[in-house]
Amino acid sequence: MKSENTLIIEAGRAEKHYWLDLWRYRELFYILSWRDITVRYKQTVIGVLWAILKPFLTMVIFTIIFGRLAKLPSDGNTPYAIMVYAAMIPWQFFSSAISDASSSIVDNAQLISKVYFPRIIVPISSIVTNFIDFLISFVILIILMIYFRFMPSWHMVFLPVFFMIAVLTAAGIGTYITSLNVKYRDFRYIIPFLVQLGLYVSPVGFSSSVIPGKYRLLYSLNPMVGVIDGFRWAILGGKSAIYLPGFLMSLGVMLFFLILGVYTFRKMEKTFADVI
Amino acid sequence: MSDVVIRAEHIGKAYFIGHQSNERYAALRDVIANKTKGICTKLCGRPHHTHKTTEEFWALKDINFEIKQGDRVGIIGRNGAGKSTLLKILSRITEPTSGRISIKGRVASLLEVGTGFHPELTGRENIYLNGAILGMTRQEIKRKFDEIVNFAEVEKFLDTPVKRYSSGMYVRLAFAVAAHLEPEILVVDEVLAVGDTQFQKKCLSRMNEVSREGRTVLFVSHNMAAISSLCQKIIVLKAGKIGFAGDVESGIDHYLDDADHAKGFADLRDKKSKLWKQHNIISKLLSIETLDEIDKRQSSFKMGGCLKIKIQLEVMDDKQDIEVGIFIRDNRESIVGLLLSAAEGFKNMKKGVNSFQIDMPEINLMPGDYNLGIWVASQREVDDAYENAISIDIISGGFDGNYVDYDRFHGYGSLIHSRWKAI
Numbered sequence: 001m002k003s004e005n006t007l008i009i010e011a012g013r014a015e016k017h018y019w020l021d022l023w024r025y026r027e028l029f030y031i032l033s034w035r036d037i038t039v040r041y042k043q044t045v046i047g048v049l050w051a052i053l054k055p056f057l058t059m060v061i062f063t064i065i066f067g068r069l070a071k072l073p074s075d076g077n078t079p080y081a082i083m084v085y086a087a088m089i090p091w092q093f094f095s096s097a098i099s100d101a102s103s104s105i106v107d108n109a110q111l112i113s114k115v116y117f118p119r120i121i122v123p124i125s126s127i128v129t130n131f132i133d134f135l136i137s138f139v140i141l142i143i144l145m146i147y148f149r150f151m152p153s154w155h156m157v158f159l160p161v162f163f164m165i166a167v168l169t170a171a172g173i174g175t176y177i178t179s180l181n182v183k184y185r186d187f188r189y190i191i192p193f194l195v196q197l198g199l200y201v202s203p204v205g206f207s208s209s210v211i212p213g214k215y216r217l218l219y220s221l222n223p224m225v226g227v228i229d230g231f232r233w234a235i236l237g238g239k240s241a242i243y244l245p246g247f248l249m250s251l252g253v254m255l256f257f258l259i260l261g262v263y264t265f266r267k268m269e270k271t272f273a274d275v276i
Numbered sequence: 277m278s279d280v281v282i283r284a285e286h287i288g289k290a291y292f293i294g295h296q297s298n299e300r301y302a303a304l305r306d307v308i309a310n311k312t313k314g315i316c317t318k319l320c321g322r323p324h325h326t327h328k329t330t331e332e333f334w335a336l337k338d339i340n341f342e343i344k345q346g347d348r349v350g351i352i353g354r355n356g357a358g359k360s361t362l363l364k365i366l367s368r369i370t371e372p373t374s375g376r377i378s379i380k381g382r383v384a385s386l387l388e389v390g391t392g393f394h395p396e397l398t399g400r401e402n403i404y405l406n407g408a409i410l411g412m413t414r415q416e417i418k419r420k421f422d423e424i425v426n427f428a429e430v431e432k433f434l435d436t437p438v439k440r441y442s443s444g445m446y447v448r449l450a451f452a453v454a455a456h457l458e459p460e461i462l463v464v465d466e467v468l469a470v471g472d473t474q475f476q477k478k479c480l481s482r483m484n485e486v487s488r489e490g491r492t493v494l495f496v497s498h499n500m501a502a503i504s505s506l507c508q509k510i511i512v513l514k515a516g517k518i519g520f521a522g523d524v525e526s527g528i529d530h531y532l533d534d535a536d537h538a539k540g541f542a543d544l545r546d547k548k549s550k551l552w553k554q555h556n557i558i559s560k561l562l563s564i565e566t567l568d569e570i571d572k573r574q575s576s577f578k579m580g581g582c583l584k585i586k587i588q589l590e591v592m593d594d595k596q597d598i599e600v601g602i603f604i605r606d607n608r609e610s611i612v613g614l615l616l617s618a619a620e621g622f623k624n625m626k627k628g629v630n631s632f633q634i635d636m637p638e639i640n641l642m643p644g645d646y647n648l649g650i651w652v653a654s655q656r657e658v659d660d661a662y663e664n665a666i667s668i669d670i671i672s673g674g675f676d677g678n679y680v681d682y683d684r685f686h687g688y689g690s691l692i693h694s695r696w697k698a699i
Contacts, residue, residue, distance in 0.1 A: 009366075011371055011372055011373055011374060011375075027413055035401075038401065039397065042396050110392070113369065114391045115367075115409055116385070117409075185303060186304050187304055270371045271370075
């Protein structure tokens with residue numbers, strides 16, 4: 001047994017091993033994600049059906065309200081339904097990831113007060129869990145494309161990149177909200193409202209090209225604007241152009257939240273076991 | 277090279293207790309309200325009150341100890357003495373506020389049986405989940421899977437969700453996973469308090485096995501019997517500080533000497549009588565007290581030692597014949613013995629408040645926790661009765677000078693003296 005490392009426990013010392021520990025505990029990360037996925041789909045029919053219905057119905061309603069009634073323009077000649085659905089996929093992922101992450105620490109209070117592991121595993125694994133729903137709704141997109149006889153372009157190969165951006169955005173905002181939620185336990189009442197608001201503030205039901213040019217940079221302060229524009233660009237092909245300064249702005253805001261989220265989380269997590 | 281595996285220097289842990297609310301977490305509305313109040317007082321220029329709403333509480337203060345490779349150390353102390361906090365710091369669940377600990381080797385802590393078990397998942401799935409939570413790798417779990425299943429005796433139900441398990445099966449499975457951890461240092465909280473006697477024995481023998489393999493074990497318990505059979509060293513925590521550190525025998529003595537004096541006494545007038553007759557009450561119990569051989573109030577007694585019970589009761593009428601009975605119940609609620617005033621021919625009760633004392637010179641109860649119940653009757657009719665008037669615990673000690681490991685007979689009621697001879 002030569003692997004004996006001396007571990008030092010001291011106030012404020014945990015920092016040094018943190019990222020190493022994160023690697024050491026990667027199996028716990030897999031298994032927690034696996035647990036959440038298994039539990040969610042144990043009642044298979046309802047789990048899968050819900051993953052299909054929620055984004056699909058919202059898409060139908062948005063298409064009717066924004067496309068038919070408000071007569072907002074689509075990107076190029078793309079069917080409005082596909083344009084909405086292309087944004088609905090990342091939005092759905094983002095919003096459920098955020099709400100799952102925000103309650104994850106409180107839901108796993110039992111674990112946190114009894115076992116040590118890098119706490120950030122908990123919200124991150126609850127974000128990753130939503131990947132399955134993402135895949136399911138992607139299948140629906142393919143069916144929609146076949147229905148509308150819509151040919152995707154080669155831009156599709158960049159989709160994983162934009163998905164990664166979506167994951168990082170969710171991780172940043174998610175960890176930030178998670179720490180607030182542990183500290184201020186009544187914060188959870190605000191989260192559904194924020195998510196609801198985000199759906200209308202983000203260009204889900206409409207194309208971001210309807211935003212007047214001079215406001216677009218400002219509009220891109222919402223990091224989901226960049227993600228959604230990216231998804232539309234990749235899925236709809238050239239018909240939906242990316243507004244580059246806005247995209248970079250969204251990326252910047254995403255990075256800001258990622259750093260803020262991880263930093264806040266790291267600062268607060270030491271006290272999680274005491275306050276939970 | 278020293279073989280010290282854990283060295284703790286000046287460990288302290290402070291908690292901040294809010295006096296305003298009982299909640300341990302803040303509410304956003306309170307923060308906003310307080311901020312607004314702050315702004316208001318500033319604007320209005322009112323002198324602001326400097327009343328403190330939070331108070332520092334040191335759960336642990338200046339703890340120093342060293343634990344060597346292969347040591348089996350028991351940590352005892354009253355509730356709130358800081359045992360759990362110390363374990364939480366050692367297992368890195370919470371950070372110390374001050375001080376420093378260096379630990380050599382992998383630590384596995386078992387603060388609860390079945391942490392993270394998910395009711396929807398099957399037994400098989402939960403073994404992997406719980407194993408990972410306790411810090412085992414998948415390879416390790418795979419290697420020990422059969423052993424775990426054998427230990428838990430749940431082969432048939434491996435693919436059944438654990439929500440359908442009986443509570444016994446659940447605990448067995450949970451402990452089986454924990455029992456197959458192979459850390460260099462094992463930290464165990466009062467997990468043995470769960471389950472039946474059979475199960476507790478299994479756990480204890482497994483822990484003995486673990487420590488024989490040369491691992492270091494830290495064990496917190498209220499069960500002196502378990503501590504004295506498992507540990508070679510003891511740390512007594514007292515109000516966040518180390519009260520004693522050293523060998524088990526003196527440690528337990530120290531702990532008992534230091535017993536809370538409120539223990540060993542029960543004012544029965546505060547309790548609800550089980551049999552309060554509506555009328556014609558002749559006698560009424562007032563208090564019961566348990567004392568050791570030097571007449572000190574005590575709630576823990578050594579087997580073979582002396583137990584004295586002091587009783588106060590009030591008699592309203594002169595010419596009634598009063599009888600008192602004390603029954604002893606073990607923690608499985610079965611009565612293991614009875615003390616009877618009539619059997620000893622004790623009749624000296626007069627009108628007014630009576631005090632009397634019962635001596636049991638040699639306690640022959642087996643180690644364990646017991647409840648004393650008491651009743652008083654006049655003219656063969658019970659006037660006043662308490663099912664659980666006071667509780668005591670018996671710990672093993674020298675009995676008759678013959679050394680027998682009485683801890684093995686936890687839950688066996690009492691030892692009946694008998695003469696043995698060859699014929």
